[in-house]
Amino acid sequence: MSRFVNPFTDLGFKVIFGQPASKGLLITLLNELLAGEHHIEDLCFLDKEDHADNVHDKGIIYDLYCRTDSGEYIIVEMQNRWHSHFLDRTLYYVCRAVGRLTELPPPDTIKIPVEKDTDGMVCESSVPYGSRYRLSTVYGIFLMNFKEDGLDKKFRTDIVLADRDTGRVVNPHLRQIYLQFPYFNKELAECETLYEKLMYALKNMNDWNRMPDALKEQVFKYLDQLAAVANLSEENRIAYDKAVDRYRVSRIVEEDIRREATEEGLKEGREKGREEGMKKGREEERLSNALKMKAKGLDYETISDITGLSIQEIEKLGIDDRRDEGKL
Template sequence: MARFINPFTDVGFKRIFGQAIHKELLIDFLNDLLVGEKRITDITFLDKELLPDFSGDRGVIYDIYCTNEDGEQFIVEMQNREQTFFRERALYYLSQAIARQGERGAEWKFNLKAVYGIFFMNFHLSHSPGKFRTDIVLSDRDTNEVFSDKLRFIFLQLPCFTKEEDECQTDFERWIYVLKNMETFQRLPFKARKSVFEKLEQIVDIASLSKEDRMKYDESIKVYRDHLAVLDFAKQEGLELGMRQGRAEGMAKGIAEGIEQGMAKGIEQGKNEGEMNERLKNARRMKTKGYPIDDIADITGLSTEEINSL
């Protein structure tokens, strides 16, 4: 049985990085992420939900949204599944945070504060170079000179991080190693080197969870595992559909085209339908048990309207 929580679940990720009472963990991680660029001494958590300005517009709910002592904003997201427009979603999230800065009154003169988006991805991002960390800035295409430092994207493809404990050379790499392997540990490494991991070990120990928090975590881990099962099933269905189409259209052409088309269609349809059904089933069960609507929305990713209609 695992001793520590799975940080890739919604509840696990927010327990580590989303609690004001333990904000030193997020501060330490951000400083290691941006080492040599800036030094954050304090952060303030902001409202994770930005309501739309007009009826019919789309609101935004962040995993973690905070600002530092200089007014710079940080959006930290954990994503376990790829989306068709994942890059555009990241751009929309950061753009909303930029645009909201214009609400500070008539005397505001576009003196923007920087917005950083840090996206943990527990999958391989399609059409990417396949490296662990990708930093995106606004720069001149020819000279690479930075045009503006007010918008920054940092994408972390966790499957691309393959270092072992003795291969981690920086504190940032140690953070990633611990997060990626946390559920397999009986004790956290690097505690003698970095005291923050001593604090982290206390927070992520499953035995330290209250009864209520343990119920939320158990539900969250079920949603996470259901997602993995649905994804595996969708991949298999896509493969079988591709093979059937391939045999019908001809072995040579079918294997090349049928598998690719079948997998894409099967994965997309199976994943979307299966995930939504599981999320609705989990939400219905939590609602029956009396969970608050906001907690159900946090764990399942459903909107309050969808939950209220169950």
């Protein structure tokens, strides 16, 4: 068995990123993903029930919901196998989080002085209408252990709300980042940045018996301790073994589904090819017979009745062939 937990299992994902002890590792991951765009100093985990999944998603979707020290909300989700309407669901999650922002004021909201009437009640006209819609940014970050047909065939896809013609970001408060790990094919020697090294570790660590010497950054020493199977409590070790079993079953089911889909596609392709070949053969035979009848002097109406060809089609028979041979 590997020395490290599998991050693509529910308990492995939570051990690495979803417990108080792993907060620093999660902050490092997020800052690498958002480098040049945002820097997180601290964050807090929010109640899971605030972002509850459908009960049917259990064992498939593992996610975290947190808020940064400067007020951004971040959904971090790990999904170990494909399901239909995946992009729609992730958009729904992010939009649902955006919708909740109107219930809570941003942490840096400016206090607006209000006017009161003679009864001491706040005058509505004194509160700017648009102030209630001031939003914090919501990031949806989706780690995917599968390929999604709706995305380009690459590892990372960043989604923003932008003008289609100019590419200028119109509203920065909704962001989605999709990471398709099957497309991450770099070897460790090719990984130059901490971001690339983190992605490499997440994809491959379940196959390691020790942390590679090339991963010298402090974060990997922490990961070594945090993700070691031997360091799990007895309760978590039992839960992890069950999580690994679920993960293996889900991979087998996914492989079976993909294999059946491939075999069905090949079967349909062969059947379609045979049908098209037979159809073409029948058409060529019909034209050949009509040409022979025409050569024997049968009238066009008789040939049409026998072959089903139109008079115009029969009139053309032989002309195209002679033209190709340079006879016309």
